[in-house]
Amino acid sequence: MIESNLPALQVVLPLVAAPLCVLLRRGSLAWLVTWSATWATAAISIAILLRVLDAGTISYTFGGWEPPWGIEYRVDIVNAFVLVLVSVIGAIIVPYARRSVGAEIRSEQHYLFWAAYLLCLTGLLGVAITGDAFNVFVFLEISSLATYILIACGQDRRALVASYQYLIMGTIGATFIVIGIGLLYLMTGTLNLADMAQRLSTMPLHRPQLAALAFLTVGISLKLALFPLHLWLPNAYAYAPSVSTAFLSATATKVAVYLLLRFSYSVFGQSHVIENISVEAVILALSVAAIFTASLVAIFQDDVKRMFAYSSVAQIGYITLGISLANQNGLTGGIVHMFNHAVAKGAIFMLLGCVALQIGQPLMAQMAGLAKRMPMTAAGLVVGGLSLIGVPGTVGFISKWYLVVAAIEKGWWWLAALVLISSMLAAIYVWRLIEVCYFREPSPELEAAGEAPLSMLIPAWVLVIGCIYFGLDATMTAGTAASAAQSLLEATR
Amino acid sequence: MKQAPKSDEHWLARPRTIRQLWIVFIAILVLTVLAQVFIKVKGYFGVDGWFGFGAAFGFLCCAAMVVLAKALGPFLKRDDRYYDD
Amino acid sequence: MTEWTSPALILLAAAILIGLTRGHLRSAVILVAPLLTLWAIWQVPDGVVGTVRFLDYAIEPVEGSPLRRLFATIFSIMAFTGGLFAFRHARWYELSAAFAYASGAVGVCFAGDLITLFLFWELMALFSTVIVWCGGTPAARKAGIRYAMMHLLGGVILKVGIEGVVVHxxxxxxxxxxxxxxxxxxILVGILINAAAPPVSAWLADAYPESSPTGSVFLSAFTTKTAVLALILLFPGEPVLIGVGLYMVMYGIIYALLENDARRILAYSIVNQVGFMVCAVGIGTQMALNGAAAHAFAHIIYKALLFMSAGVVVYRTGKNKCSDLGGLFRTMPLTTICGIVGALSISSFPLTSGFVTKTLISQAAIDQGLVVVYFLLAAASAGVFLHAGIKFPWFVFFQKDSGLRPKDAPWNMAAAMVLFSALCILMGAFPEAFYRLLPYPVDYHAYSPGKVLFYLQLLLFSGLAFFVMLPWLKRTPTISLDTDWLYRVALKKAFSVLADLLGSAQERAQRSVQKLLQTALARIQRHHGPEGVLARTWPTGSMVLWVAIMLASYLILYYLL
Amino acid sequence: MNALDLINYWIAMMLLVTGLYIVIARGNLVKKLVGLSIFQTSVYLIYISPSKIIGGTAPIIAPGVELYSNPLPHVLILTAIVVGVATIALGLALVVRIHEAYGTIEEDEIHAQDQDGE
Structure with a gap:
């Protein structure tokens, strides 16, 4: 009974838990509810992934209405992977968050924060799991609205402006997506993604299809902060509470990437649209621009959170680069980098949260001598940073390996070289941080500070160890990503 | 080493010692060249079997290198705070 | 299960343990782990030991051969002696980094495939950077960044090559x-960068002398020699290497002659010595490869010895510059003697290790009839005596009296130096035993009277040249420009210009787009004028503007195509 | 084809562009939200227009009726309207908080204050 309803529970569980938090009104109780809901959600997502790996695509119909009329949840290996990614990270952050939220957010707002957190998780999971185009929009807005709240909770007043700006941008993005979906609905008469794909493949090319693709691409690009539509991201990540940053950086943009994959491969994969125009070339160019521009900007940041926020823009560039390469290895690289970047950036922002707990907003100068006062935090940051560079033995190496192999397979030496040279830019900003943390005398702010509490360090270090573990043993991540890539590519044939 | 500077508190640094060391050094130099009368140096490419070739070659090469380094000096040398700014 | 465990992992574990232990326990780890590694190295049989799946490849983390064991042996001996030299004075993270660095070197020795090689290669790059940083000065920090960038670039190039080979x-x-x-x-270029080949030889002399007195001992041993090993494994007989090697040999001499910093002289002479090895790999015969391997082995010992003696001087006096040093033999007799043993070895004086290994390379050149190579190497041998054999000990320990009266080396440093001095002389005195370790059978006798006499003439008259031309070699407080000028000055200037541009580039780009739009709009809507709302910069507005621009471009692009 | 046939879409596009223009051009945070609201309204039109069939009746099955309007877009847009309302509400709440924190809701003044603060 429960087993057959897992796809529904995946979304319903956090959705129900959110109002429960509001009803309980006590911060600690709300935290407990969140804790149980997220871990249960994570368990469900893993169960779903195992089932998908075992038995292939799962289709779940709501209320017994058969697709394409009813709403269908459709889980194949691609979104099963995304579900696991989002829910596991969402779960790991919760035990960490107790102290961090306690320090950064007023106590009477805690239960609301947790409600927003759960709603955000609901939205992200919903986007990933649903097989219905309009549902995508609704869940996207649920997650976005919750995200604006999560960001606005930041202590710095600039968090409010950042949240407002993100609200404007996010709404425009979501509206573009809904316009795209509307145009597709007008052309095909269906909202079911699979059905839509099938109908598009038999239709001749019409201009509204092109317009739909344009609106969808721009809308999704906005959500995933693809250069040059990334401008909302640095401030949002920099001034949001540490917990929000860690959660959003690891999950929100990844779900948007999933949407890009779903639309450009599954929905438009066989249509005449893709045959006639090359979306790839544009995204490729933007990805490369993102990688270089954002990395360069990151080098000059003094606010460490902002620095890593720009680095996120660059790392998203790698993901979209893999997608735009559109061959087996490129897609594998892109998809596995979704996971790898989520783990590495999640770890980094969680550790920065540890720093923030001790000294407030972490600026470069204040983090001097961090290794002496907070050795575990500093060590974790080093591992996370090395992953961003793509040093062998860390997750970053795996993704870049696939990307470069894909570029070489296409005979694009220049691209392989660019990908690798760009890691040197990452090296500059990471090394700048390492040098400051390890080879300077402790700053006055850090002088009195001690190591962060274990309740924060352990979850962060779970991700840090993940950075190394999945860098050495990539069979699970890269294997799943490879079969996901394969299934996406098969859809385009 | 065979030489030492002029200072008087250490035996190696006394001018007398240094003079003696020079004498010994030059004697050894002469000996190594003269030894070639008795010991055949195998010449692999002709010239290197010549009498005293090693000595001449060593001296001239080193002189040439010192001269080359000296000549390059004005182009390459900079004050050691050059990069500090 | 354990059969594919690389001996490198022992050192890696030790590196972690050094961070976790204190006091005597830490000292024990430092001294025992390398010996344990040495033991493990000799347990590795010939051939591929086992395979592991990584990504889509079957990688071979451990593959044994006499050549690989030879290099691994000297690396572990180096780790031991370096540890002995440093364990009472270096900070724990320098020691930890040094052991991780050594672990990378040992790992490269046994790497059976390109991916494993690359993994350990990068491990070395990472931790050697940390060692440079442990110099602790602002100059060391900057040099460390430059060092890291250069090695990352090398790694990037190597990785492109490896992936290309794998794909094709x-x-x-x-x-x-x-x-x-x-x-x-x-691949070749990537390896050569680590070998400090031209045109990027400068990284070596730039970084090594900035490290701590103990750090430079470790640095001198591993990076360039693993590059030599990689060249022997991957590019034996590659003709390009002969030219590259000869250039490095000459480059090292000339720059060392111009140099004032004691450890920088030694750093340049590493380039010079590695040049001999690279050249030998280029010749590529069994004799030449034996020579390259043997010379690398001997070189690690005597170069570490030289860096130790220089390190003791820096440790005791705090001074690096030849122009500030001199006359130290009075109070540092042991350091002086050990430094001289090292200097004689590097100059390949008969009865030292350098003699029995470098002449192997010369012999290989003779056997192949390479006249020019042979004479250039002979000239270089004379030059080595000039710049490292005499110049280094002369300016540091003798010449004028600087008035410094430092104490001699602490016991552990002394022990390390004596150990390596003994090895230099034992190898030189009993070459046959050492020759048996070499990868190919050796039919060569170093000590024929004619050869000894030739080298004595060559070296002693070089010495004469040194003292005759001493006034020309007077130390000046200068540094020498190298290709690193390009990235230390030229690039920096370019970069700061770029940084200025970038600082406001985004805003400026947006502003100009907005201005464009504004002028267009102003024509249509007069009331928007110069004071119009679009003339101002709205952060949110400009973001949305980008969205509009993107959408328009997509639509136009799609409709046109 | 008569240009007026497509008038619904022209209006929708006008609204869309107008809304975006307001968001771009106005510095007042509330006005921006108004622009956003107009922008979203355009979507409602895009969805609703095609679903109204000329001559069709409400989609209730009744004898003798052949032509129905499509009910689905209407339902969808009800949802979208709810989402839009929520967004504007949240946006306005943020503006209130921004006003408390900065004492202004003009974006350039807020920007200037942040610049000074750094």
Whole structure:
């Protein structure tokens, strides 16, 4: 009974838990509810992934209405992977968050924060799991609205402006997506993604299809902060509470990437649209621009959170680069980098949260001598940073390996070289941080500070160890990503 | 080493010692060249079997290198705070 | 399960343990782990020991051969002696980094495939950077960044090459290649960067002397020599290497002659010595490869010895510059003697290790009839005596009296120096035993009277030249420009210009787009004028503007195509 | 084809562009939200227009009726309207908080204050 309803529970569980938090009104109780809901959600997502790996695509119909009329949840290996990614990270952050939220957010707002957190998780999971185009929009807005709240909770007043700006941008993005979906609905008469794909493949090319693709691409690009539509991201990540940053950086943009994959491969994969125009070339160019521009900007940041926020823009560039390469290895690289970047950036922002707990907003100068006062935090940051560079033995190496192999397979030496040279830019900003943390005398702010509490360090270090573990043993991540890539590519044939 | 500077508190640094060391050094130099009368140096490419070739070659090469380094000096040398700014 | 465990992992574990232990326990780890590694190295049988799946490849983390064991042996001996030299004085993270660095070197020795090689290669790059940083001065920090960038660049180039070979040949095995296509050229260039080959030799002399007195001992041993090993494994007989090697030999001499910093003189002489080895790999016969391997082995010992003696001087006096040093033999007799033993070895004086290994290379050149190479190497041997054999000990320990009266080396440093001095002389005195370790059978006798006499003439008259031309070699408080000027000055200037531009580039770009739009709009809507709302910069507005621009471009692009 | 046939879409596009223009051009945070609201309204039109069939009746099955309007877009847009309302509400709440924190809701003044603060 429960087993057959897992796809529904995946979304319903956090959705129900959110109002429960509001009803309980006590911060600690709300935290407990969140804790149980997220871990249960994570368990469900893993169960779903195992089932998908075992038995292939799962289709779940709501209320017994058969697709394409009813709403269908459709889980194949691609979104099963995304579900696991989002829910596991969402779960790991919760035990960490107790102290961090306690320090950064007023106590009477805690239960609301947790409600927003759960709603955000609901939205992200919903986007990933649903097989219905309009549902995508609704869940996207649920997650976005919750995200604006999560960001606005930041202590710095600039968090409010950042949240407002993100609200404007996010709404425009979501509206573009809904316009795209509307145009597709007008052309095909269906909202079911699979059905839509099938109908598009038999239709001749019409201009509204092109317009739909344009609106969808721009809308999704906005959500995933693809250069040059990334401008909302640095401030949002920099001034949001540490917990929000860690959660959003690891999950929100990844779900948007999933949407890009779903639309450009599954929905438009066989249509005449893709045959006639090359979306790839544009995204490729933007990805490369993102990688270089954002990395360069990151080098000059003094606010460490902002620095890593720009680095996120660059790392998203790698993901979209893999997608735009559109061959087996490129897609594998892109998809596995979704996971790898989520783990590495999640770890980094969680550790920065540890720093923030001790000294407030972490600026470069204040983090001097961090290794002496907070050795575990500093060590974790080093591992996370090395992953961003793509040093062998860390997750970053795996993704870049696939990307470069894909570029070489296409005979694009220049691209392989660019990908690798760009890691040197990452090296500059990471090394700048390492040098400051390890080879300077402790700053006055850090002088009195001690190591962060274990309740924060352990979850962060779970991700840090993940950075190394999945860098050495990539069979699970890269294997799943490879079969996901394969299934996406098969859809385009 | 065979030489030492002029200072008087250490035996190696006394001018007398240094003079003696020079004498010994030059004697050894002469000996190594003269030894070639008795010991055949195998010449692999002709010239290197010549009498005293090693000595001449060593001296001239080193002189040439010192001269080359000296000549390059004005182009390459900079004050050691050059990069500090 | 354990059969594929690389001996490198012992050192890696030790590196972690050094961080976790204190006091005597830490000292024990430092001294025991390398010996344990040495033991493990000799347990590795010939051939591939086991395979592991990584990504889509079957990688071979451990593959034994006499050549690989030879290099691993000297690396572990180096780790032991370096540890002995440093354990009472270096900070724990320098020691930890040094052991991780050594672990990378040992790992490269046994790497059976290109991916494993690359993994350990990068491990070395990472932790050697940390060692440079442990110099602790602002100059060391900056040099460390430059060092890291150079090695990252080398790693990037190597990685492109390796991935190219993997994609195009489907094989990740380590096997002899020739630089014939883009992939192999990239691999060659990547390795040569680590060997401090031109035009980027400068990184070595830039970084090593900035490290701590103990750090430079470790640095001198591993990076360049693993590059030599990689060249022997991958590019034996690659003709390009002969030229590269000869250039390095001459470059090292000239720059060392111009140099004032004691440890920088030694750093340049590493380039010079590695040049001999690279040249030998280029010759590529069994004799030459034996020579390269043997010379690397001997070189690690005497170069570490030289860096130790220089390190003791820096440790005791705090001074680096020849122009500030001198006359130290009075109070540091042991350091002086050990420094001289090292200096004689590097100059390949008969009865020292350098003699029995470098003449192998010369012999290989003779056997192949390479006249020019032979004479250039002979000239270089004379030059080595000039710049390292005499110049280094002369200016540091003798020349004028600087008035410094430092104490001699602490006991552990002394012990390390004596150990390596003894090895230098034992190897030189009993070459036959050492020759048996070499990868190919050796039919060569170093001590023929004619050869000894030739080298004595060559070296002693070089010495004469030194003292005759001493006034020309007077130390000046200068540094020498190198290709690193390009990235330390030229690039920096370019970069700061770029930084200025970038600082406001985004805003400026947006502003100009907005201005464009504004002027267009102003024509249509007069009331928007110069004071119009679009003339101002709205952060949110400009973001949305980008969205509009993107959408328009997509639509136009799609409709046109 | 008569240009007026497509008038619904022209209006929708006008609204869309107008809304975006307001968001771009106005510095007042509330006005921006108004622009956003107009922008979203355009979507409602895009969805609703095609679903109204000329001559069709409400989609209730009744004898003798052949032509129905499509009910689905209407339902969808009800949802979208709810989402839009929520967004504007949240946006306005943020503006209130921004006003408390900065004492202004003009974006350039807020920007200037942040610049000074750094």
């Amino acid at each position: 040949t489907g094989s990740i095995d380590i096997q002899p290649l020739l630089a014939t296509n883009f992939d192999t050229w990239m």
